[in-house]
Amino acid sequence: MEIPAIEGGKPVREKFKEYYPTFTEREKSLVLDALSSGRLVYSSGSYVKRFEEEFARYVGVRHAVATINGTAALHTAVASLGIGPGDEVITTPFSFVATATAILHHNAIPVFGDIELESLNLDPETIVDKITSRTKAILVVHLAGYPAEMDEILKIAREHGLYVIEDCAQAIGSEYRGRKVGGIGDVGAFSFYQTKNMTTGEGGMVTTNRDDVYAYARMFVDQGQEAKYYHSILGWNYRMTELQGALGLGQLERVDQLNENRARIAKVYLDELQGLDGDLVLLPKVRPYVKHTWHIFQVLLNLEKLRVDRDRVLEALRAENVLALVAYPRVIYENPLFQRMIGYGKGCPWKCPFYGGSVSYRKGLAPKAEMAARSVITLPTLAGMDEEDAIDTAKALKKVLLYYKR
Ligand SMILES: Cc1ncc(COP(=O)(O)O)c(C=O)c1O
Known part of the structure; x- marks a missing residue:
């Protein structure tokens, strides 16, 4: 088994690369x-x-x-x-x-x-x-x-x-x-x-x-x-x-050409990670009647099958010198703005006299979304990336997950 860089192994990439759009x-x-x-x-x-x-x-x-x-x-x-x-x-x-x-x-x-896990x-x-x-x-x-x-x-x-x-x-x-x-x-x-x-x-x-x-x-x-x-x-x-x-x-x-490039990168991720789907990860399942444009590629980790949490996986990916993100690390209502309900001050809009209702942002409100926020790893499909970048990113994720498998 390959040792992740964070555990003393050799990183997938020698240097970290940043991606920015280029213009014609x-x-x-x-x-x-x-x-x-x-x-x-x-x-x-x-x-x-x-x-x-x-x-x-x-x-x-x-x-x-x-x-x-x-x-x-x-x-x-x-x-x-x-x-x-x-x-x-x-x-x-x-x-x-x-x-x-x-x-x-x-x-x-x-x-x-709440969300459906298939599409998020x-x-x-x-x-x-x-x-x-x-x-x-x-x-x-x-x-x-x-x-x-x-x-x-x-x-x-x-x-x-x-x-x-x-x-x-x-x-x-x-x-x-x-x-x-x-x-x-x-x-x-x-x-x-x-x-x-x-x-x-x-x-x-x-x-x-x-x-x-x-x-x-x-x-x-x-x-x-x-x-x-x-x-x-x-x-x-x-x-x-x-x-x-x-x-x-x-x-x-x-834009259609830019979208095609994103789709090519997403296809690399799908192909490379297929073997882990349903076991260590849950990959996006694209319904036959939609066209997905792959702004990002969302992978849900199956944390029960891993010895570490998502943040450790993210750190390990950084150590491999590949770009990975978390979109989003918490559901919207877990942010202090919603927990404190301070908007315009003096309780508005939640305590606005025109609002006779009461809304709850308690933990557990949207269990699937909360689960997704704890387990999501976001792989980039950014303009400026090519298929080789995607292959290395997927390889790094595979290597890290197989190492940390229970
Ligand atoms: C789902 C979603 N809604 C709204 C926005 C807000 O767009 P902007 O950053 O251009 O204000 C973004 C952008 O980050 C987004 O991803």
């Missing part, structure tokens, strides 16, 4: 053109407008509104559906925190269901029990690029008169039964953060087929302006810059 000459010339024009903002430029149009076409929706980041896009999505003080939104506890803080940002209350997405069967007279929406996340079970979620939403918001931050190009995510629910929100499947550095996009949501979102991201210096609603300055818009336009032209 076309992308650089678009950004340079925006810069040279001196028109750096939405009102004077044309790049963000073009990026919005092209993005809407790509997702297959009528409208898209660009934002400064994905969190702003999610906040805009929540606000544009009229969700606010006293309202509850049911969501997944196993996601990046912004999924839930975007609900808090508009004074509404996140209520957590919100389990539709855990939604209905959480619905109250205050519930306004279901906020699903297509985690890691794996589309959530939209048919069942839409059915529940229809039966109970709820909106559906899609957090597509990790799922640009993902499809559910042939439809791109972001156009299936009432409104979608995307992120173009540096590590995302396509990037504008920071950046985001709201997508919708609804004219009313679009009209609100357009004002919301622009200081609530209905016309020049005429502010109809409470808005923010969430406008994307032209430099971001120019880069986004270029990245969008090759």
Whole structure:
């Protein structure tokens, strides 16, 4: 048996490598053109407008509104559906925190269901029990690029008169039964953060087929302006810059190619780790009717079969000089923000007089999500990685797990 580097063996890689996106000459010339024009903002430029149009076409929706980041896009999505003080939104506890803080940002209350282990997405069967007279929406996340079970979620939403918001931050190009995510629910929100499947550095996009949501979102991201210096609603300055818009336009032209590269890396992980599946690990099982875009590759460790905990496995992988992460080390409600329930201060929004309900963030609320947070190892599929990088990463994980097997 091979000895892991952390136990005195030889590391899989001599040196640790970092991965960053690289940009084409076309992308650089678009950004340079925006810069040279001196028109750096939405009102004077044309790049963000073009990026919005092209993005809407790509997702297959009528409208898209660009934002400064994905969190702003999610906040805009929540606000544009009229969700606010006293309202509850049911969501997944196993996601990046912004999924839930975007609900808090508009004074509404996140209520957590649990996840299915197959996809690590919100389990539709855990939604209905959480619905109250205050519930306004279901906020699903297509985690890691794996589309959530939209048919069942839409059915529940229809039966109970709820909106559906899609957090597509990790799922640009993902499809559910042939439809791109972001156009299936009432409104979608995307992120173009540096590590995302396509990037504008920071950046985001709201997508919708609804004219009313679009009209609100357009004002919301622009200081609530209905016309020049005429502010109809409470808005923010969430406008994307032209430099971001120019880069986004270029990245969008090759997003399918970028996604293919991620899929190639995921295939290496699947092939290399197959032998451990169902024993030492649980690998993602892609349903035949979805297109997964592999923003990350999530592996659940079977801790009962290992002599060490997940954090030791992570340390051991670092010692092998390969990149591995944990997304996410705790479920959202385990964070102090939710345990202390301090948002805007003075108890708001949880103690807001308009909120007559009581929400619980107690331990054990979502046992599967808590289990996933304790046992997940996240393998990267980053732009800048090649198949050799993926082979070494998978080899390192295999070596470490076989050594620590009980
Ligand atoms: C699932 C999810 N939701 C929301 C966000 C927020 O996006 P951003 O970082 O662009 O604000 C992210 C990004 O990290 C995410 O992964």
